[in-house]
Amino acid sequence: MQRQEEQTQYMVVSFSHKNTDIAMREKLNITQTQILPFLQEINENESISESILLCTCNRIEIYVSMYNRKIARTHIYDTLAKYTGLDSTLIEQNAIVRLNEYAIYHIFGVASSLDSLVVGETQITGQLKNAYKIAFDSGLCGRDMTRLMHFAFKCAASVRQKTDISAHSISVASTAVRMAEHKLKQIGQNLSSIHALVIGSGEMGRLACKHLLNAGAKITLLSRTKHNAHSLAKELDSQNVNIESFEKLPQILNDFTLLFSATSAEECIIKANMVKPSQVKRMWFDLALPRDIESMSVADLEIFCVDDLQEIINEHKNVRDESAKEAHKILESYTRDFFTWLQTLSVEPVIKHIRYLAKEASLKELDRAIKKGFLPEKYRQNVEKILHGAFNSFLHNPTMRLRQASESHQGDPIIEAMKSMFDIGDEIVMLNNYKCEKDTTIVKEDI
Numbered sequence: 001m002q003r004q005e006e007q008t009q010y011m012v013v014s015f016s017h018k019n020t021d022i023a024m025r026e027k028l029n030i031t032q033t034q035i036l037p038f039l040q041e042i043n044e045n046e047s048i049s050e051s052i053l054l055c056t057c058n059r060i061e062i063y064v065s066m067y068n069r070k071i072a073r074t075h076i077y078d079t080l081a082k083y084t085g086l087d088s089t090l091i092e093q094n095a096i097v098r099l100n101e102y103a104i105y106h107i108f109g110v111a112s113s114l115d116s117l118v119v120g121e122t123q124i125t126g127q128l129k130n131a132y133k134i135a136f137d138s139g140l141c142g143r144d145m146t147r148l149m150h151f152a153f154k155c156a157a158s159v160r161q162k163t164d165i166s167a168h169s170i171s172v173a174s175t176a177v178r179m180a181e182h183k184l185k186q187i188g189q190n191l192s193s194i195h196a197l198v199i200g201s202g203e204m205g206r207l208a209c210k211h212l213l214n215a216g217a218k219i220t221l222l223s224r225t226k227h228n229a230h231s232l233a234k235e236l237d238s239q240n241v242n243i244e245s246f247e248k249l250p251q252i253l254n255d256f257t258l259l260f261s262a263t264s265a266e267e268c269i270i271k272a273n274m275v276k277p278s279q280v281k282r283m284w285f286d287l288a289l290p291r292d293i294e295s296m297s298v299a300d301l302e303i304f305c306v307d308d309l310q311e312i313i314n315e316h317k318n319v320r321d322e323s324a325k326e327a328h329k330i331l332e333s334y335t336r337d338f339f340t341w342l343q344t345l346s347v348e349p350v351i352k353h354i355r356y357l358a359k360e361a362s363l364k365e366l367d368r369a370i371k372k373g374f375l376p377e378k379y380r381q382n383v384e385k386i387l388h389g390a391f392n393s394f395l396h397n398p399t400m401r402l403r404q405a406s407e408s409h410q411g412d413p414i415i416e417a418m419k420s421m422f423d424i425g426d427e428i429v430m431l432n433n434y435k436c437e438k439d440t441t442i443v444k445e446d447i
Contacts, residue, residue, distance in 0.1 A: 008049060008065050008066070008067065008144055009065070009066055009069065009099060009100050010063070010064070010065055010066075010099070010100050010103040010104060010144075011063075011064050011065075011066055011069060011072060011073070011097065011099055011103055012061060012062070012063055012096075012097065012098045012103040012106050012107060013061065013064075013073070013076050013077075013095050013096075013097055014059065014060075014061045014095065014096045014098070014106065015028050015059065015060045015061070015094055015095060015096075016058055016059035016060075016061070016096075016115065017058045017059065017117045017306070018096075018115075019094065019096050020060075020094050021307065022289065022306065022307045024094055025058075025059075025060060025289060026289060026291060027084055027085075027086055028060045028080065028084055028086070028091070028094075029055060029060060029084075029289060029290055030053060030055055030060065030083060030084075031266050032264065034083055035053055035055075035134060036134070036138055036140070038053060038079065038083055039051050039052075039053055039135055039138070039140045040138075041079050041082075042062065042064065042075070042076060042079055042140075043140055045071065045072065045075040046067075046071075047066050047068040047071040047072045048064050048065075048067075048072050048075065049064070049065045049066060049067070049144060050064065050065045050135075050140065050141035050142055050143075050144050050145045051063065051064045051065075051135065051140055051145075052064075052131050052132055052135045052141055052145055052149075053131060053134075053135070054110070054127065054128060054131045055131075055289075056123075056127050056289070057172060057204075057287060057288065057289040058116060058117045058172075058289075058306065059110070059115075061110070062076055062080075063103070063107060063145065063148075064076070065141075065144035065145060065148075069099060073097060077091045077092050077095070101335060101339065104148065104151075104335050104338055104339070105331055105332070105335045107148065107152050108151070108152050108155045108156075108331045108334055108335060109328075109331055110124060110128065110152075111124065111128050111152040111153060111155060111156040112125075112155055112156040112159040112160075112165075112327060112330075112331065113125070113156070113159075113165070113166070114165075114324060114327055114328065114331065117172065117306060117307075117309065117310070117313065118170055118171060118172055118174075118175050118309070118313055119165065119313075119324060120165040120166045120170055120323070121166075121170050121171045121172065122170075122171065123171050123172070123203060123204075123207075125153065125156045126203070128149075128152065128153075129149075129153065132145065132149045147338075147342065148338070151334060151337075151338045151341075154334070155330065155331060155334040158330050158334070159327045159330050159331075162326070162330060163323040163324075163326045163327045163330070164323045165323040165324060165327050171204075171207050172204065172287055172306055172309065173204050173205075173207035173208040173211060173260070173262070173287060174207060174211045175309045175312050175313060176208065176285045176287055176304070176306075176309060177191075177211040177212055177215065177260075178211075178312055179304065179309055179311065179312040180258055180260075180283055181215060182312060183283055183302075184258075184283075187281060190215075190216075191212065191215035191216055191217040191258075192215065192216030192217065194218070194257065194258050195217070195218040195219075195220065195256065195258075196212050196217050196218070196219055196220070196256065196258040196259065196260065197219075197222065197252070197253070197255075197256040197258070197259045197260070198212070198220070198221050198222070198259075198260045198261075198262075199222045199223075199246075199249070199259070199260070199261040199262070199263060199269070199292065200222075200223060200261060200262040200263040200264075200288070200292075201221070201223035201225070201228040201229050201231070201232045202262060202263070202264065204262035204287050205221075205232070205260070205262045205263075206235070206236075208260040208262065208285075208287070209232065209236055210236065212260075213236060213238050213240060213241070217240070217258075218240040218242070219238075219240060219241045219242065220242045220244055220252070221241055221242065221243050221244070222243075222244055222245075222246050222248075222249060223246060224246045224263065224265075226243070226245065226246070229243045230243060249269065249270070249274075250274050253270065253274055253275070254275065254276045254278060256282070257280050257281065257282045257283065258282070258283055258284075259282070259283075259284040259285065260284075260285045260287060261284070261285070261286050261287065261288060261292040261293060262287040262288050262292070263288055263292055264288070265288070265290075265292060266290065267290065268290075268291065268292060268293060268294040269292050269293075270284075270292055270293040270294060271294050272295075272296040272298075275296060275298050275301065277298065277299055278299075278300055278301070279300070280300065281300045281302075282300060282301045282302070283302050283304070284301065284302070284303050284304070285303075285304045286303060286304065286305045286306075287305075287306055289306070291305060347402055347403060347405075347406035347415055350402065350415060350418055350419055350424060351399050351402055351403070353422070353424050354398075354399075354418070354422055354424075355391070355392075355395060355399075357422060358391040358394075358395060359388070359391065362384075362387040362388070362390075362391055363384070363387075366383055366384065366387065402414070402415065402418065
């Protein structure tokens with residue numbers, strides 16, 4: 001329950017491709033089975049109200065609503081240390097922490113794919129929606145994060161509608177396929193002559209298959225769940241897709257010069273001892289986090305991870321720069337709108353103004369009574385005390401009910417109704433409840 005003496009704040013603790021290399025992100029990764037116990041432990045701290053965990057190949061980020069930033073931050077580091085086995089000091093050194101306005105701007109940027117490795121990719125919005133749903137369905141986030149996520153998804157939709165940033169279908173998978181095409185051309189080959197192995201039938205695997213087929217390649221598809229592989233093959237509806245059993249991976253692995261792996265396995269599925277020398281140049285793309293392919297040095301084998309895609313991304317960077325500038329303006333507008341809207345929902349200014357109206361009405365009637373001679377001037381102070389006690393007594397229960405309503409998911413309509421009944425405009429309750437401190441680098445002790 002939110003404590004009235006402390007104002008809820010927002011915090012992001014981020015480890016992304018921008019500040020943390022893939023090896024460190026692997027160590028920080030929270031597995032699917034760990035997500036709920038991890039968030040439950042995050043929420044156990046009295047300074048943290050709600051939390052969401054976002055884990056993708058490019059980022060591990062914790063979003064929280066909280067009351068005390070130093071206590072909350074330390075608890076997040078300690079919990080990450082417990083689940084990953086890393087030293088909390090090392091975690092702190094790699095973390096980027098953002099607060100309030102800057103946390104909201106960052107989350108809106110993530111949802112809109114402006115903070116992605118591949119700017120404009122469309123997967124991230126779905127990944128964020130899924131992260132929110134997991135937390136919400138488990139009771140680990142509620143009103144604070146629901147308000148924030150709804151604004152984030154509206155912002156992402158606005159960026160897509162008002163800019164060309166996602167005009168062409170792009171993703172980490174499509175960029176990897178484009179990089180493969182680029183590398184093949186350098187050695188006089190093209191995708192239409194290639195038979196590629198795709199491991200994984202999730203969203204990344206689906207996109208890799210789609211872009212390979214569009215380029216004319218043939219595909220052998222493997223999935224740890226064969227039913228999922230057949231469902232994907234049916235969706236792709238192509239004669240150029242062949243399904244093999246996942247158990248055959250060690251036997252068929254070395255037959256492919258081009259490989260794309262994107263599973264959710266918690267450890268490497270392709271070990272060094274499975275790879276045999278080849279006289280043909282091979283290019284394998286590991287799109288998973290943690291990585292699917294063990295680090296190794298084998299002649300004529302190049303292994304690329306998601307962080308290696310920057311070479312291709314930079315070639316097309318200028319195409320999206322103008323759209324990105326316009327998109328950032330939309331983010332700024334939505335960030336302002338979110339805090340403006342949030343402030344109007346604060347119940348305390350509404351309560352204060354209702355009390356102010358009651359006091360003004362009482363004093364007005366007292367002045368009128370004295371002016372008309374109904375009451376001697378010498379009784380003014382005593383009558384003021386009586387009136388003050390009367391309207392305090394009258395407003396006590398409604399005030400308590402309003403505060404209780406503000407702590408429930410159904411509270412917003414009640415507060416809005418009270419504002420309407422007492423003709424309280426938004427400008428009246430535009431109080432500076434959310435002081436936003438800028439925190440653009442790794443957090444130090446000054447916060």
